[in-house]
Amino acid sequence: MIRKMIQIDTKKCDGCGLCAEACHEGAIGIVDGKARLLRDDYCDGLGDCLPVCPQDAISFAEREAAPYDREAVMKNMKKKSGTMLAQWPVQIQLAPLQAPYFQEADLLVAADCTAYAYGKFHKTFMEDKVTLIGCTKLDGVDYSEKLGEILKRNEIKSITVVRMEVPCCRGMELAVQKAAELSGKDFPVPVFVLSVDGRIQKEVK
Template identity: 35%
Template sequence: MAKREIIRIDEDKCNGCGECIVGCHEGALQIVDGVAKLVNEEFCDGFGDCIGECPTGALTIEEREAKEFDLEATKDHVEKVRGEEAVEEMMKAQAEHADEDKKESHGHGHTDGCPGSRMRMMNKDNTKSSGEEVEVESQLEQWPIQIHLLPPTAPYFKNADLLITADCVPAAYGNYHQKMLKGKAVAMGCPKLDDAQAYVDKLTAIIRENNLNSITVARMEVPCCGGLVRIAEQAIQGANSELVLEVETVGINGKLK
């Protein structure tokens, strides 16, 4: 067997919630004895769409010897367990993956962890710039901003519009301050690198202690960043709030999706 990228499950972190099963279009995952299991290596394409659904950080992509992804066998499997509509959804996902591979074929290689950690170069055309320096005024109205450091009873959260921002968003999206942050309180973090449950607990306290007007998550398009959405949803539920979560997604090319 050749080495390739494939899902890895840390069973010690898995809480058996089953969210990853929904995120896996290929039906490669199943809850067995209370934890997620890879039912067949041939059903895992290694793109990690399921990673962003996991609230505990139990899923990563690793490179190891594994059976090759078998598209035809996977189609048969998905049709058997989920039906024809699920096969159509799977093929849409496969088409998106193929398109992503084409875009990334120049100047980048795969790395362990998740698709979001794959190296790539944007090749921006700086000749289109006017050459004039434009100073953009910061819209930040508080400190600290990292979720771990935020005091839930801070006065800037009272009656606020809360923007939960993935760490990479301000670097990727040039209009972050004017289009997203302006007029909002902010909580920043990375669902891949930090303690997801600690985030849930802190955000739950912030929502519970303050009469928030709205909650928005600003995330990157990479699968692992979807974990921030799951964290926010759990916090809203834990605080027994009726607020409706809004989500803004930024592509790695700096464009809103």
């Protein structure tokens, strides 16, 4: 298929490795002192690597390439670091409205305190999901509009919410429920509520 991909000018590249560090999917590696695109199917085409290159050696090109393989990327990331995080960025406010990793994804929307309150958060909630996090109280925004656009523009399969038991955290649950309504799609929204002492307090379906 023809899609937008990064290309690396090896004549400009000085092998600093910043692009490889910025590529959370593991598509870029340093080979013989130069940055190389190791696998087309690991590159999501979003270009997180472009702004970190001090030599301006990376650019976009439309070319024949294997489709982005989110499942393969997730397996690679888990193997390398033990994380269940499938994409970057994770903050709702920073997330794009449309991205390859959203297609056919099971979406987890979590209050950002939940990962600290529950020790098995990655394995219990994040595995095989695209994760978005935020805090409705601290960010002081209504996430429903942006989440609704994400649901409209992508073929999301399911949504799960994880929040804390504290009253202010219910804003996350309400925002996702409103987003599901705004999207015009029929999404059941299961909600897991965590206690401040690290237990799954209840599940609401």
